[in-house]
Amino acid sequence: MSDLLEFRLLKFIVAIAETANFTRASERLFLAQPTLSQQVIALEEGIGVQIFVRRREGVSLTPAGQMLYAYAQEALELRDEVVSAARAMDRGEIPVLRVGLSSFINPDSVQSLRQAYTRLFPDSPIQMTGGHPVQLLDRMEERSLDAAILPLPVSGANWVVSHVASDPLVVCMRADDPLASSREVQPSELAGRLKVFRDPETHPAAHHRLMEMLLEIGIRPEASCLAATPADIQMMVQSRCGLALIDERIALASDLTSRPIAGARWTSDTAFVHHRSANHIALSILLRHLPKAKQTQTRRMPGRQRALKPIQLELMA
Amino acid sequence: MSDLLEFRLLKFIVAIAETANFTRASERLFLAQPTLSQQVIALEEGIGVQIFVRRREGVSLTPAGQMLYAYAQEALELRDEVVSAARAMDRGEIPVLRVGLSSFINPDSVQSLRQAYTRLFPDSPIQMTGGHPVQLLDRMEERSLDAAILPLPVSGANWVVSHVASDPLVVCMRADDPLASSREVQPSELAGRLKVFRDPETHPAAHHRLMEMLLEIGIRPEASCLAATPADIQMMVQSRCGLALIDERIALASDLTSRPIAGARWTSDTAFVHHRSANHIALSILLRHLPKAKQTQTRRMPGRQRALKPIQLELMA
DNA sequence: TAGAACTATTGCTTTTTTCTATTGCAGGCA
């Protein structure tokens, strides 16, 4: 099947595509011209795809050939990268991967990052650093961190963001709270009682996203208690400061419990983030192997109706 | 250099890694055992990387070998995908790519998507459909669209989001507006005058993000004019309804102009989005070749100070 | 100490890749 398409052939495709000429491509590859002809014909027949159009004016790519050319470039580059990384690993030269961890992230995401990294780069050290999201973004910009695990949203185009977890957001309350007696909390029951929040300074974008979601269901919370960590949040809820919203996955103290909010399908989202120009040798390979977020939840906006059928434009690309 | 690592060798690596045994791997590959031994030894010596550890209990991977194994699996899978796509193209069987376009996106992103698609899949048709973000997300869920270009943020873990553009947000005003006489607009000058917004119904998340950013600089706007398209926004600004915030890249009518906001570095972000389980044959290949967002801007939060140096934990992975 | 379960080595065969020489084809030009 696709076994004919070896890397050797990919190199041939690239050379021919770039010289538009079998003869010159063969020179560039230090091969005789008939070799190229034969090999390419055998490939085209073997996989059943015409790759080149041979014309007097030069050799051009068919549509399928264009795609193969783009693939070939990428695949050859990646292979070099991988072999370099393998050599570095073999010599024990992989530098420490410095990862920033925010609190308020899915705890499993740290675990799965470490698993993926350990699987790919066993014996290579990871250094984990705690910190607030804004701090971690700063440190990635100044290159004192290679990557971080952060709560979404992360804005700015310089970040490569890879969504790794999405968990329901639930109301955290004392186990003896009257609300604990029902399965779900009604939004109206939250009004006036939702008071414990994470410190907006530590992640303004996420804080405001939360506020906007609350406004949508008609709650304007007074954030009178600001916590820096999930443990602080629990402590504040325990001391009757008010209710809080937390990630369903976070383990709760024994006298606390949590309930979902009726009708709301909010999530707490965690992402693996690195700077677009970060240069740790493992990053690009690691990123391809991070497990992806799995939850099936979509945040539904209340009260919107299905709009008119949109206009269809047919364009030939 | 890396030329020794042909796809054939990748298959050998996978088979040996998965059987933990050269003899059984050779059976699985329908080869004689000495062939495998030889080939792998030649590879290991050739690229200078030890891949396997041969022990009595079985063959195991070195750290570098683990990474090569992970790479091999992925590369072999991708090659099959690419060859299948090439065959489909050769037979003219690539189905139409149905892309949803929201208004309020960077116009260049449509252009660059079409360029990338045309380069990869020449002659394959694209069908562009206009619509509001919520509508487009719905249509992707029900599989009547393959992908969409949307303004960020997009929430929910089912979406594969690829950030493609990030442009400064500026204040749009009449050319004869007094504010047009200075280079920048002070946030205080916006108060009470910022009135034209896109309709929150069309993209609630983006609307609220904008509101939250305005609140940060102390502006609580009355959104008295709600527009469905950038053209409507311009029309409203022309008719003296108020000022608006728009993407710097959008072409303005001749009697309009725009100015940046002093101190704010907000951006309008555009992403290429598709459903995690979308199955158009071109998507995964297209995604790898989309040009990435380039802007160097990070949204800076006002008034935060650098926090204490965080604790460092050293973990051996 | 023999055997079992491996991988590595050896020497030979087959297959694949590449080479040189040549053919064939289509324009350009006298």
Next chain:
DNA sequence: TGCCTGCAATAGAAAAAAGCAATAGTTCTA
């Protein structure tokens, strides 16, 4: 028309490689 020229394709031989069977070398196990 006829003769170059610039190119890709074909043919047949040579070189390189991948593969094979037989066997040697280990190390644990009975």
